[in-house]
Amino acid sequence: MKKLMVSLTALALSVFSAHAVSNTTIVHPEPRAGSALDLYAIELIEFLAEKSGEPVTLQAFDGQIGSQSRKVEMLKQGKLTIDWLGADRTLESELIPIRYPVFRGLLGHRLFITNQATEPQLAQISSAGDLQSLTMIQGQGWADVKVLNSAGFRVREISSFENIFKVVDTGRADLFPRALIEPFSELAERPQYGNLLVDPHLMLIYRFPMFLFVSPQHADVADMLNGAFEAAYQDGSFIEFFNNAPLVKETFEKANIGERTVIRVDNPHLSNETQAIPDTYWLDIEAQ
Template sequence: MKLAFLLASVSLSLFSLDSFAASLRVAGSVNDHKLYLTLLKEIVKRSDKYDSLDYVYAKNGEPAVTRVYADLEADRLDVYWTATSIELESRFAPVRFPIYRGMLGMRIGMIHQKDANMLANVRNKTDMMKYSICSGKTWSDTQILESNGFTIAKSLKYKNIFEMMLAGNRCHLFARGLMEPFNEMRTYPELPLAVDKHVMLRYQMPYMFFVNKNNPQLAAHLLQIIEEIFEDGTYEKLFFNEPEVKAVLAQANVSQRVVIELENPYLTEATRSIPKKYFYDPLQP
């Protein structure tokens, strides 16, 4: 009887351990309503391994991206999100789903209000290359733009880029993903910012989740749930209800812009093979 009782107790304990769901350690903050965190919240609702998000940098604020990458490698962070590249996919395990459905590869210029018509006469890539572009030093966009021959002014810190453009005169425009600048103008109403209405640069650049290279099981777990979220129509609702996406569809006037197609030489073949159904093209009717 005693042996049977002990075995039953051990079995119950093991069951309890197996059924325990952990927190998924992420960057960002609890008040951040970006699409990648909205998606992660939906993922943990459906996961049998995770039941909540743990915002690792909640107390001290998010550090430079180099520190974030180091934390991901050191297993102090479970998930991060960024535009992909060959280098990142060799360093981390990618979750091959384009969170913004390809729209971050569509770049429009944030400019000084006084330069509203600066790009009005741009008709092609040669015309556009007369203007210098601000971008993040470690961003995948920077490598892509440089590989296409553009002059780039770089900064490690995101907020410094506005000063470089507005006050420092180190660049003509800040190239932003299609859905980004309208929200940024609301975030920084004190700055004399405007969004160029004339040109859009476009290249393939999926924005994806990344996890520790030694944890491909987590990458597979996240992708499986994301595929379920997409197939049942939930992601369609999350995407079109995202404030930044709403803003771009209402304000970007994509059909009235000169579209300059660029090459992205920094994609792996696996990423080039992401199913087309996951992407969204606002140029299509």
Template structure:
């Protein structure tokens, strides 16, 4: 790979996030006026956390991940601090088993919610965040595994970002599994998506910073965001839901644009 080429790793995430993040980095490079550079997207999934944490050693130049991702703890990298999904991913809505709908209707406090068990795919950041907030967590397998576990009663709910929950619900045929989207609750903990860049690619970090700032100032970022996540807060009635505000132990205060 020539040094001027860019390889963007876009694995280990939902299809809707892959689409948005691929379009976003393309937009940033366009606004940075990057030309004559080969840009490649690799969507290989790496289920082992150590493989994801060593992604730059595997030859990748940039990725999008949650800020504070512990798989990268202690790793050398360049972080671009600007949140890329506003506050949508921080709002976690719940997929539940239809048979337990009455349980969630009766829950009124965060203390009561903590007594129920969250199902989280292995290596997702949510597991440690929820455990740090005294929640019960069943951590296992990949997303399809944890949805099967929800259907089998091994956990009580699966929290997913407002930006992707409907797409995941449909993609994994949750209704056919006897699952429903809980209409009552939303869990919030700071979970901004940011660019991580290979520490050897300061040029890529510069291009992404310049391009992202330009796209935000021109309105192109908001246009792209709204094309991928149109009216999500209103469609999901997020403001009308019972809010459970939890902390993210890996982040201090986070400002969302």
């Protein structure tokens, strides 16, 4: 009997140890100040981890990261497990993309953070050509830079996210294009920039998904998230998650989409796989 108890105890410890070892730690970037988008992305990863049924621990990276280019290098090395980034062919070849648009394509619906001096000019603009006389600013290494350059816009890159707001506030650049879901929370977090506002006149649209990108060193995490995302679409829980997200609700309340002049440009920088994503996974903005 004693031998039986010892064997059962050993078995229980073995099962417990296997369970403990199987717990997956997902290291993600610290959310940026005032970025409701970052908080949404982290909540989405938590939602997908729960959907997978696997034991997962989310952990913010402890330390400074810097520009997107730096984050991509850290993903390649496995120092970061995951990040949420705008898609392009280069990123999709270097990292593991989870090809379900995180915001159903809203990342490619752009509003402009601008300053008091530039805003009146935007009321007179009706075409992409009209916008080409103004200077846009983006973060260093952002995939949007290629898209905007391809459309003929004048784009500057800057490594510091916070300094972008300072540059537009002081009039050293005219426009900071932000996804529909970003600018209101970002400006609310930065009342010190009293010269900034969200332009009420325009919306620039191009096909541009945000994906969860996983480090090539953590392919098991990519497999887990792909399975969870597909399951969440099959049972409708992702659409429910998306529609009920405070960020999404607040965006459609504040953006006044129907009152804006829409300017559409092409995005020639998507991979064939991303271009082939079925319409089911994209939001029909006009139906909103």
